[in-house]
Amino acid sequence: MKTGVSGGVARALVALALVSYHAVPAVAGGRTTSPAPQLQWVTQLIVKEKSSGLKTQSVAVGAPIARADVATVQRWSVAAQLPVTYKRAMSGGAHVVTLPSTMSVADAQAVAQRMEASGQFEYVSPDRIMRPSSVPNDPKFVDQWSLWPSTVVANGPATTAVGGANITTAWDSTKGASTVNVAVIDTGLLANHEDFVGANIRPGYDFISNDAYNAMPDPASHKTVPLGFVENDPLDTPAGRDTNPSDPGDWVTTQNATDYPTYCGRASDSSWHGTFVTGQIVAQHNSVGIAGIAPNVTIQMARALGRCGGVTSDIMDALAWVTGASNVPGAGGTALQPNSPMAQVVNMSLGGQGACSSAEQAVISAARARGATIVVATGNDGLNTISSPANCKGVIAVTAHTVDGDLAVYANVGSGTTLSAPGGGPGAIINTGSNGAVTSRQIVSLSNQSLTTPDAGTSYYTTEMGTSMATPHVAAVAALLLSHKPTLSVDDVQAILSQSARAFPAGTFCTQNPGICGAGMLDAGAAIALSVGTPTVTVSSSASTIVANNAVTLTAVVGAGFGNTLPSGGVQWAQTGGPGVTPTVAGPDGNGNVTATFTPSAAGTYSFTITVTNNLGGTASASTSVTVTAPPTTTPGTGSGTLPFSGGTSGTGPLNQSGGGGALPLWLTGLLLVGGALAFRRRKA
Ligand SMILES: [Ca+2]
Ligand SMILES: [Ca+2]
Numbered sequence: 001m002k003t004g005v006s007g008g009v010a011r012a013l014v015a016l017a018l019v020s021y022h023a024v025p026a027v028a029g030g031r032t033t034s035p036a037p038q039l040q041w042v043t044q045l046i047v048k049e050k051s052s053g054l055k056t057q058s059v060a061v062g063a064p065i066a067r068a069d070v071a072t073v074q075r076w077s078v079a080a081q082l083p084v085t086y087k088r089a090m091s092g093g094a095h096v097v098t099l100p101s102t103m104s105v106a107d108a109q110a111v112a113q114r115m116e117a118s119g120q121f122e123y124v125s126p127d128r129i130m131r132p133s134s135v136p137n138d139p140k141f142v143d144q145w146s147l148w149p150s151t152v153v154a155n156g157p158a159t160t161a162v163g164g165a166n167i168t169t170a171w172d173s174t175k176g177a178s179t180v181n182v183a184v185i186d187t188g189l190l191a192n193h194e195d196f197v198g199a200n201i202r203p204g205y206d207f208i209s210n211d212a213y214n215a216m217p218d219p220a221s222h223k224t225v226p227l228g229f230v231e232n233d234p235l236d237t238p239a240g241r242d243t244n245p246s247d248p249g250d251w252v253t254t255q256n257a258t259d260y261p262t263y264c265g266r267a268s269d270s271s272w273h274g275t276f277v278t279g280q281i282v283a284q285h286n287s288v289g290i291a292g293i294a295p296n297v298t299i300q301m302a303r304a305l306g307r308c309g310g311v312t313s314d315i316m317d318a319l320a321w322v323t324g325a326s327n328v329p330g331a332g333g334t335a336l337q338p339n340s341p342m343a344q345v346v347n348m349s350l351g352g353q354g355a356c357s358s359a360e361q362a363v364i365s366a367a368r369a370r371g372a373t374i375v376v377a378t379g380n381d382g383l384n385t386i387s388s389p390a391n392c393k394g395v396i397a398v399t400a401h402t403v404d405g406d407l408a409v410y411a412n413v414g415s416g417t418t419l420s421a422p423g424g425g426p427g428a429i430i431n432t433g434s435n436g437a438v439t440s441r442q443i444v445s446l447s448n449q450s451l452t453t454p455d456a457g458t459s460y461y462t463t464e465m466g467t468s469m470a471t472p473h474v475a476a477v478a479a480l481l482l483s484h485k486p487t488l489s490v491d492d493v494q495a496i497l498s499q500s501a502r503a504f505p506a507g508t509f510c511t512q513n514p515g516i517c518g519a520g521m522l523d524a525g526a527a528i529a530l531s532v533g534t535p536t537v538t539v540s541s542s543a544s545t546i547v548a549n550n551a552v553t554l555t556a557v558v559g560a561g562f563g564n565t566l567p568s569g570g571v572q573w574a575q576t577g578g579p580g581v582t583p584t585v586a587g588p589d590g591n592g593n594v595t596a597t598f599t600p601s602a603a604g605t606y607s608f609t610i611t612v613t614n615n616l617g618g619t620a621s622a623s624t625s626v627t628v629t630a631p632p633t634t635t636p637g638t639g640s641g642t643l644p645f646s647g648g649t650s651g652t653g654p655l656n657q658s659g660g661g662g663a664l665p666l667w668l669t670g671l672l673l674v675g676g677a678l679a680f681r682r683r684k685a
């Protein structure tokens, strides 16, 4: 009987017919990671000065709208304490200026507030980049908690989920590129489903051998599985492997279960498992059904699971072929044309018990060496060991968590687990029933209403739970990463997915059992941000308050961001408040440490901002202040802030912004803009 949308029985691992639910005893422990950054950048400000008392003059239609003059813009730059460049006049007497570098919204807001504090402006606002809403209009998106962020984000969905994979934030950057090829090794595909209309589906292959399971009788019944039983593909010729990976159904009758209890377990309806998994990745954003995670990538089905599962030899031939291997036997045992272009990402929501075999490892290692990211489910036995091939070296092994961020009760964890992704269902410890009904706590995707052979109705959807459902979240995000940054290596993709994973929430199984659930929970938005290589900087001072004439050292730790470098001049200090000083700066050293040391002679609050700009133009900044009190026996200086721009001559001497000696506008007086190590070399040259 079909359970339909309101039900759903986990059939996550087709090759493992049984799902056993048992929680594992908890032990003490805990772990944390940093929160996910958000992707929001600003390059411009909108500026409106206070009325000067003159009446606004109306401008005739077709006449030019007055631009701000040079002196005005210079005044704005002084107020901003940054050089802004005039861009254009705007409606309502406002103007648009360009910032000297791309900034985070927070940094741009700080500049705007600084300008407003000067009292000259009616308002100054970051000219935010607006994007179409990341919330798709697919009607079942309201049940797709696994794609939501864990906290409210701009342009994101109204609702959040602790266990959500923050896919919607990644969509601000990419929904996938058709040049990225993903292969799904599964039960086949119903490519004519309404939610695949417009998807980039390329020809796949059907690798199920005609004699799968045929060699040995079932150990319990001693009955021999007939030829074609697993294949269950009567409409395709020749028998055995063929060019059509369409899913003919994998239902198991009561008689089948009685005849082959070891191979088949219990009777079941057709799972349409491959269609479900593929739908999670590439269901279209089209006002119909669900929203796929990477709807614009190119997808391909390699059918290797049939009635009662599949054999490793068929599955591994499928993996070899989709990843571009030569000499893979196809129909009639003849060598197939290598799959070109090869799949860069392979989804394997399947597994079996036991260690990784040499045969599996050989195929996986070769596929990985060709450049394939292979994503595999850890299995649904509720064990602290993971299935094969998830336990093979070189794959991304995915366990499953719930809407609450707890380990799913069925999900295998243990050595070799890479990370967790939403799989839905009940948690090992926490079962609050949050986010509503049972349907919304499972994963929703594409299916077919028929219990046996596919029917013509191609608009059916259902819910499931399992590590099979978690795995395509990770595979699709790997594809998004490669879409956004095609130069990423297999190692890069794995490192980014792990390093950007969010911590499991307090009180969950994985915080209480550290080290066995992998790096944390999949976070697509954080993964994209990390892949972009956003630079990082933190700054601290050796003292927050000192007496004048004592030295202070500011220490910043800078990073170029994943895979990036800091170019010459990529590290800049600016004094943003207090009597002008000329610090001695050094670094960055091998650990990214940058220091600025100065000895203030006057009382005041000395404020500094350090800005890091990497080779891609991404920036990060951080600020700190030091309060200096007057020495008991001396009079504080005037704090005029008009220091000469003559610099030192050694690598650790005082630096200034004169660089190549070019003229600087007067308003920069008192600012200190210095470069990092590379800037030193350039200046000395
Ligand atoms: Ca066939
Ligand atoms: Ca076929």
Ligand SMILES: [Ca+2]
Pocket (backbone or CB within 6 Å): 138, 195, 283, 284, 285, 286, 287, 288, 289, 290, 291, 292
């Ligand atoms: Ca859709």
